[in-house]
Structures are given as C-alpha cells and as structure tokens.
Amino acid sequence: MSLSQEVIILSDPKLLEKVDKLRDLSISQLVPLPQLVVVGDQSSGKSSLLESLTGIPFPRDQSLCTRYATQITSSRDSNERVDIRITPGPHASEEHKKHVEGFYEKVNSGSQFREQFLDxxxxxxxxxxxxxDVSTGDGTVFSEDVLKIEIHGPREDYLTIIDVPGIFRTTTQGTTKNDMDIVMDLVKTYIKDSRTIILAVLPSNVDIATQEILELAKYYDKNGERTLGVLTKPDLVLEPSAQAAVCDLIQGKKRPLNLGYFLVRNRGANSGPEKQSELDQIFRKDPWANLPRDRVGIIALKEQLTSLLVEITKREFPKLMRDIRNKIRECKRDLNDLGPSRHDEREQRIFLSQIAGTFHDRTRAALTADYNADPAFDQDELRLITHVVNITDIFSADFRESAHSRHFEKLGLDDPSAKADVVVDCDSKAESIVNDLRELLEKAKVDDVTPEELVELDDIIAPDKIPMPKPCDNFSAWINAVYLRSRGLDLGTFNANFLTTAFAEQSRKWGDMTKIYMSRVIITIHRFIAAALRSVCSEEQVRSQLWTSIQEGLVKGYKTAMDQARILVEVEQRKQPYTLNKQFAEARSKALGYRVTELLYPKARKDTSQYGETQYMVNLDDIAKATEGKHNVEKLQEDIHDILQAYYGLATYRFIDNVFQLAVDYCLLHGPSSPLKVFTQDWVIKLEAQQLEGIAGETKSAKRCRSKLKKKIEDLTNALTILET
Structure with a gap:
C-alpha cells in the first residue's frame, strides 16, 4: 500500500469502525488493538464509572463484582441490538473453550438489555x-475468560472499553493469595501494550499515594503518554484541605500526568434515579466550579476518551498494519513447519513418499561420501561410508595382527639388510594411521551400545566384551604334539585332514573377531538410519511411528548380513584347505628358500664387491648337503608349518575381502536386501491405508493446530483487507 493510500485511511472518520470490525474478527487476541482499559482498586468506583460511560448498570453487589475482563464495544448501526458472548482465556482447556464459546445472548434493545443485565x-x-457466591460454593472466584458486550444502535459512538477486576491487597472470605495474583496478572496483561489507554480510577477521598495502580501504570507507560487519571466520589471529599489536594491534581500542580486527571461523579450504590446532569450539579459549587470545564464531568471525559482513542489509533495505524502482516508471515511459517496437510490417504502417501525420497538422496550421498550435498552432513553420524571404511581398516589390521591362535615361525636371515629399515618405517606409519583410526572409532562410541539399541539389536550384535586372547609363541611344540597324536603309516607325507584340523585351530578366533566387526558396522548403519530420519522428518510422532514400522525390515537385513559373515567363517574353518592361487606355491618356495639359506648362512663367506656392497658366497656342494641329516618327523613338521603358513596368509586376505564384499558391502550397503533400502518410496506405495494412517496421519493436536493457524491466517488476511480498503 502506498503512502498516499495510508494518509487517506488515516484521515477517514470511520477509522474506529474499522478497528471495531477487527475486534469482531477477534484480531485483538492475535495483534493488540487500540483500546481503553479501566483499572483501579476494588471499591474505587470503577463499576459506577462504567455505568456512566456506557449506560450499562454494572452491579455493586460483591457476588457479582468484576471477576473477569469485560469488553464493552459500542458502534453505530441502523438496527438496535446487544450481543453478548464469552471468549475463552489463553490457558483454557479445549473442553472449557467449547463450553464457553457456546454462550450467546442477544437482546433487541438497550433498555431491554439493561433490564436483563444482572440475569x-x-x-x-x-x-x-x-x-x-464469592465466599462459599464450588468453582473459582476469578476467570481469564472475557465477557464481550457489543452494543449497536443509531445513536451509539464508536468506543471500546475494557473493565478488569479491581486490585486487592488482602484476602477476604472466599479469596486466596492466588486470586490476588490472578487479578494482578490480568491487569498487567491489559495495560502493558502500547496501544492501550489506561484509565486509572482513583477515589477522591483517598490519598492517591496509596493507590498502587499509578505506580503500575508508570512501570508500563514510562513516558506517561497513555495514562489518564479519573478521580471519583468528589461528594465524599468534605475537608477543604482534601478538596484543595484534588484541585491541585486536576490542575496539574501535583503528581502530574501527561494526559492529566478528570473529576467525575457517578451514581453510588445507594443513589436514587438521578440523571447524569443532576449528578454533575456538584461541579457548579466551590471548589469544583473553579476547575476547567473540559476536566470535569462524564460528558467531558467521554469526549476526551473518544479523542484519545482516535489519536492513538491514527498513531498506531502503520504499526498495526505492519504487525498484522508480520503475524500472517509468522502463522504461515508455523503452518509450513507442520508440513503438508495429511488429512486423507492421498495426502499421507505423498507426504511419506517425499520423506522417503529425501532419505534415499541422503543415503546415496552418504554412500558416495558426497558430504557437500547437504549441510546435514556436518552431523558426524551421517558420514556413513567413512565410518564403515575406517572400521574395516581397523578390522583388517587387527585381523592380520592377532586373528591367529599361534605365531608362525619367523623365517629369514638374522642379519637384517638395508631394505628392512624401509619395511620397519612403512610398518610404523601404517601403525600410526591405524591408531588414528582407533581414536576416531572411540569418539564414535560404536562399542558403547545404548540401552535402546541393545533392545533393538540384542539378538544380532556381539556382547559388550568378547575375550580375545593374544597369539601364543609355541607353534612348533603345538604342531609336534598334534602330529604325534594323529600320525599314521606315513612316509614323508601326512594326512590331509590334519591340515583341516590345524587350520581350524589356528583360525578359531575368526568368528568372534568377525562378529565384533560386523556389530560395529551394523551399529554404525543403525545410527545412520536413525540420524537420517531425524534430518528428513522433523515431526517426532511420524518419525517414531516410522522407526517402529521399519524395525522388522532393518533387523532382517542385519541378520542376513551377520548370517553371511558366519557362513564365510564356517566355509574357511570346516572345508579342506585348498587354493588355486599361484602365490601359495610361491610362498612355499620362498619358505623353503629361507630354510636352506638359514642352513647355508654359517658356511657362507662374506665378499665385498667393487661397489662396496657385502655379498655372501657359498659352495655348490654345501647346497646339495644342506638338508641332509634331518629326521623324517622334523621334515614333515617343517612342511606342515610352511604349508599352513602359506595357506593361512592367503586365506586371511581372502577372508577379509569376502567379509567386506559379501557381508558388509552387498548385504548391508548396496545389495537389494540392504537395511538402507527398507524405507523407500516403493515401500510407502505398498502400505495399506490403515498402516499409512498410523505412520503419517496427523495427531489430533496437530490437526487442531493446523486448523487454528489456517483460521488465524484467514482472519488476519480479512483484517488486512478491512484496513486497506
């Protein structure tokens, strides 16, 4: 809207009518509207003042005193009528809201309304x-609900006044300290907004220094721009000094307010049917006759209130427009946070399919280490493939280092060559990298299973601690003992079954180490799926139902992978050792070469070449005689050792690769039965309507919230239209 348009609106005499239309839409519950609020102590004359201003005979009886906020709105209309409704308080329960919102009374004339008002x-x-009765009976004394009285008629002026319960400082029969706090909070709620004109009602016959309402108004209206003092009961001020003090207040000589003070006389509890003009006769007498005419009497006060209401409305109009626009944006943002509507099966399936699609994209990025695809990957649990690779490297290092039951013999020269230094250096670097990976593994806490994870994965993962003994150094003694207990009529050979038994014993830790590795990977994937769901589905209710629904599929995938790993262990340990890998023959030949070299080393002669390199020279006859003198059993034991060592080395690398490729990569990460593929758009499409409702259906509270937000947006948009036209 242009500035010129706003100027036209601000000069429109029907501006107050527009604000009243906003009040009809209950916009005041969303955005503060310009209004007048009457506040003061109990017995300060508030009820009498309201009767003088509105013509409504507010009761003075204690049982019917103001015990909630009452909003009185008068507006000009060709038809005379009075509408009475109740607006529930901000903390009302849904049941109470429905109960009080059903209250509606309509009276066709003002005179009829005044007659029926007490009822x-x-x-x-x-x-x-x-x-x-305040002092006895069931129920509460005060309420946060608002009684709305809308008076329409051809002679009514546009004016809205809100009356709140009177402040009291000591409890009486039937009231409590909590009631005092409720009233005080209610008063503060209404006077704190910058668009509220505070009518501070003060009895003239009481020292205003004792009236807490002025201090309270000053706290919320520090510049005194919207506080107007109304002095009541001048007929009870009889002492000349007290009368002079009241005159000083009216004339601004004592405790001045920017909006000043007014002096009014209203009907008392025991007054007769005097007209207002008769009550105002007191202002023709001294000392009140000397006061400015525009500061005494109900007519002057009412004119001033209307003027103030117009002034504050004009002043606040641009901010009111801005606040309504901001509130619309806020409601739309809250509505957007609820996600799309899921009222029926179609909406629910679309909603869940979109989540599944986003989950798939996040999983794809996590498997390809495309962590720049989304800021969500700043969360460590979502860096899936990195964790899996790190865990696998640790498994590979641990497996090669300690998966065997007994250390094999070290074959080779005792005198290390220069190349050995390079090997040692490479080994130390590799060990350093593995140690760094162990630190990352410890930070990821994959071995610290939470109670919730333990419940979900108890039958699948390895227990917290599996004892893992270190390899022994008694390989030769063990082979000798086993061979002697199982030898037959062999001549330079041994039973092939012996190798199967020996290999099974040497690899007996493979099963437990593999289960620990698989457990770490499964826990990592399980946590990734949970974190990915949190990142793509903000609604806890939906996420919880979805998590429960896919649990069976996840567990099935984990079990399949663990079973695959167990099969690989069984295949290696139970079958007869066999390989077509030519490196097996090479390893055996190398072992034989080491043994012959070891036998020849004592007879070798050192020789230095022209380049300064040390070489070893042996006699050819010594080579032929090198293996002479060995016992048959000793020779067989060496053969068993070398065959087992050559085969174990090849089997170890093959097994590590197979476990990763077949159990982890195929079963857990990329295969068709991967747990990562349990929650897909195809899965959503196949859900029955009842299942879909259970997962994606909105809760009653969410439906209520969505409905309220839509209603707020509608009302605020209508309000904006009213102000702009």
Whole structure:
C-alpha cells in the first residue's frame, strides 16, 4: 500500500469502525488493538464509572463484582441490538473453550438489555464456572475468560472499553493469595501494550499515594503518554484541605500526568434515579466550579476518551498494519513447519513418499561420501561410508595382527639388510594411521551400545566384551604334539585332514573377531538410519511411528548380513584347505628358500664387491648337503608349518575381502536386501491405508493446530483487507 493510500485511511472518520470490525474478527487476541482499559482498586468506583460511560448498570453487589475482563464495544448501526458472548482465556482447556464459546445472548434493545443485565451476568458466571457466591460454593472466584458486550444502535459512538477486576491487597472470605495474583496478572496483561489507554480510577477521598495502580501504570507507560487519571466520589471529599489536594491534581500542580486527571461523579450504590446532569450539579459549587470545564464531568471525559482513542489509533495505524502482516508471515511459517496437510490417504502417501525420497538422496550421498550435498552432513553420524571404511581398516589390521591362535615361525636371515629399515618405517606409519583410526572409532562410541539399541539389536550384535586372547609363541611344540597324536603309516607325507584340523585351530578366533566387526558396522548403519530420519522428518510422532514400522525390515537385513559373515567363517574353518592361487606355491618356495639359506648362512663367506656392497658366497656342494641329516618327523613338521603358513596368509586376505564384499558391502550397503533400502518410496506405495494412517496421519493436536493457524491466517488476511480498503 502506498503512502498516499495510508494518509487517506488515516484521515477517514470511520477509522474506529474499522478497528471495531477487527475486534469482531477477534484480531485483538492475535495483534493488540487500540483500546481503553479501566483499572483501579476494588471499591474505587470503577463499576459506577462504567455505568456512566456506557449506560450499562454494572452491579455493586460483591457476588457479582468484576471477576473477569469485560469488553464493552459500542458502534453505530441502523438496527438496535446487544450481543453478548464469552471468549475463552489463553490457558483454557479445549473442553472449557467449547463450553464457553457456546454462550450467546442477544437482546433487541438497550433498555431491554439493561433490564436483563444482572440475569445475563449470572448466566455468564455460571458458564465460566465461577462461584455464585464469592465466599462459599464450588468453582473459582476469578476467570481469564472475557465477557464481550457489543452494543449497536443509531445513536451509539464508536468506543471500546475494557473493565478488569479491581486490585486487592488482602484476602477476604472466599479469596486466596492466588486470586490476588490472578487479578494482578490480568491487569498487567491489559495495560502493558502500547496501544492501550489506561484509565486509572482513583477515589477522591483517598490519598492517591496509596493507590498502587499509578505506580503500575508508570512501570508500563514510562513516558506517561497513555495514562489518564479519573478521580471519583468528589461528594465524599468534605475537608477543604482534601478538596484543595484534588484541585491541585486536576490542575496539574501535583503528581502530574501527561494526559492529566478528570473529576467525575457517578451514581453510588445507594443513589436514587438521578440523571447524569443532576449528578454533575456538584461541579457548579466551590471548589469544583473553579476547575476547567473540559476536566470535569462524564460528558467531558467521554469526549476526551473518544479523542484519545482516535489519536492513538491514527498513531498506531502503520504499526498495526505492519504487525498484522508480520503475524500472517509468522502463522504461515508455523503452518509450513507442520508440513503438508495429511488429512486423507492421498495426502499421507505423498507426504511419506517425499520423506522417503529425501532419505534415499541422503543415503546415496552418504554412500558416495558426497558430504557437500547437504549441510546435514556436518552431523558426524551421517558420514556413513567413512565410518564403515575406517572400521574395516581397523578390522583388517587387527585381523592380520592377532586373528591367529599361534605365531608362525619367523623365517629369514638374522642379519637384517638395508631394505628392512624401509619395511620397519612403512610398518610404523601404517601403525600410526591405524591408531588414528582407533581414536576416531572411540569418539564414535560404536562399542558403547545404548540401552535402546541393545533392545533393538540384542539378538544380532556381539556382547559388550568378547575375550580375545593374544597369539601364543609355541607353534612348533603345538604342531609336534598334534602330529604325534594323529600320525599314521606315513612316509614323508601326512594326512590331509590334519591340515583341516590345524587350520581350524589356528583360525578359531575368526568368528568372534568377525562378529565384533560386523556389530560395529551394523551399529554404525543403525545410527545412520536413525540420524537420517531425524534430518528428513522433523515431526517426532511420524518419525517414531516410522522407526517402529521399519524395525522388522532393518533387523532382517542385519541378520542376513551377520548370517553371511558366519557362513564365510564356517566355509574357511570346516572345508579342506585348498587354493588355486599361484602365490601359495610361491610362498612355499620362498619358505623353503629361507630354510636352506638359514642352513647355508654359517658356511657362507662374506665378499665385498667393487661397489662396496657385502655379498655372501657359498659352495655348490654345501647346497646339495644342506638338508641332509634331518629326521623324517622334523621334515614333515617343517612342511606342515610352511604349508599352513602359506595357506593361512592367503586365506586371511581372502577372508577379509569376502567379509567386506559379501557381508558388509552387498548385504548391508548396496545389495537389494540392504537395511538402507527398507524405507523407500516403493515401500510407502505398498502400505495399506490403515498402516499409512498410523505412520503419517496427523495427531489430533496437530490437526487442531493446523486448523487454528489456517483460521488465524484467514482472519488476519480479512483484517488486512478491512484496513486497506
């Protein structure tokens, strides 16, 4: 809207009518509207003042005193009528809201309304659940609900006044300290907004220094721009000094307010049927006759209030427009945070399919280490493939280092060559990398299974601690003992079954080490799926139902992978050792070469070449005689050792590769039965309607919230249209 348009609106005499239309839409519950609020102590004359201003005979009876906020709105209309409703308080339960919102009274004339007003109040109190008698009975004393009285008629002016319960400092029969706090909080709620004009009602016959309302108003209206003092009961001020003090207040000589003070006289509890003009005769007498005419009497006060209301409305109009626009944006943002509507099966399936699609994209990125694809990957648990590779490297290092039951013999020269230094250096670097990976593994806490994870994966993963003994150094003695217990009529050979038994013993830790490795990978994947779901589905209710629904599929995938790993262990340990890998023959030949070299080393002669390199020279006859003198059993044991060592080395690398490729990569990461593929768009499509409702259906609270937000947006948009036209 252009500035010129706003200027036209601000000069429109029907500006207050527009604000009243906003009030009809209950916009005041969303955005503060310009209004007048009457506040003061109990017995300060508030009820009498309201009767003078509105013509409504507010009761003075203690049982019907103001016990909730009452909003009185008058507006000009060709038809005369009065509408009475109840707006539930901000903390009302849904049941109470429905109960009080059903309250509606309509009276066709002002005179009829005044006659029925006490009965209407009693009905309203009953509907709000208030006690009929403050001192006794069931129910509460005060309420946060608002009684709305809308007066329409051809002679009515546009004016809205809100009355709140009177402040009291000591409890009486039937009231409590909590009731005092409720009233004070209610007063503060209404006077704190910058668009509220505070009518501080003060009895003239009481020292205003004792009236807490002025201090309270000053706290919320520090510049005094919207506080107007209204002095009541001038007929009870009889002492000349007290009368002079009241005159000083009216004339601004004492405790001045920017909006000043007004002096009014209203009907008392025991007054007769005097007209307002008769009550105002007191202002023709001294000392009140000397006061400015525009500061005494109900007519002057009412004119001033209308003027103030127009002034504050004009002043706040641009901010009001801005606040409504901001509130619309806020409601739309909250509505967007709820996600798309899931009222029916179609909406639910679309909603869940979109989540599944996003989950698939996040999983794909996690498997390809495309961590720049989304800021969500700043979360460590989502870096899936990195964790799996690191865990696999640790498994490979641990397996090669300690998966065997007994260390094989070290074959080779005792005198290390220069190349050995290079090997040692490479080994130390590799060990350093593995140690770094162990630190990362410890930070990831894959070995610290939470109670929730233990419940979900108890039948699958390895127990917390599996004892893992270190390899022994008694390989030769063990081979000798086993051979001697199982030898037959062999001549330079041995039973092939012996190798199967020996290999099974040498690899007996493979099963436990593999289960630990698989458990770490499974826990990592399990946590990734949970974290990925959190990142793509913000609604805890939906996420919880979805997690429960896919648990069976996840567990099935984990079990399949663990079974695959167990099969690989069984294949290696139970079958007869066999390989077509030519490196097996090479390893055996190398072992034989080491043994012959070891026998020849004592007879070798050192020789230095022209380049300064040390060489070893042997006699050819010594080579032929090198293996002479060995016992048959000793020779067989060496053959068994070398065959087993050559085969174990090849089997180790083959097994590590197979476990990763077949159990981890195929079963857990990329294969068709991967747990990562349990939650897909195809899975969503196949869900039955009842299952879909259970997962993606909105909760009652979410439906209520969505409905309220839509209603707020509708009302605010209508309000904006009213102000802009």
């Amino acid at each position: 209407i109040l009693k009905k309203a109190n009953e509907r709000m659940g208030l006690r009929a």
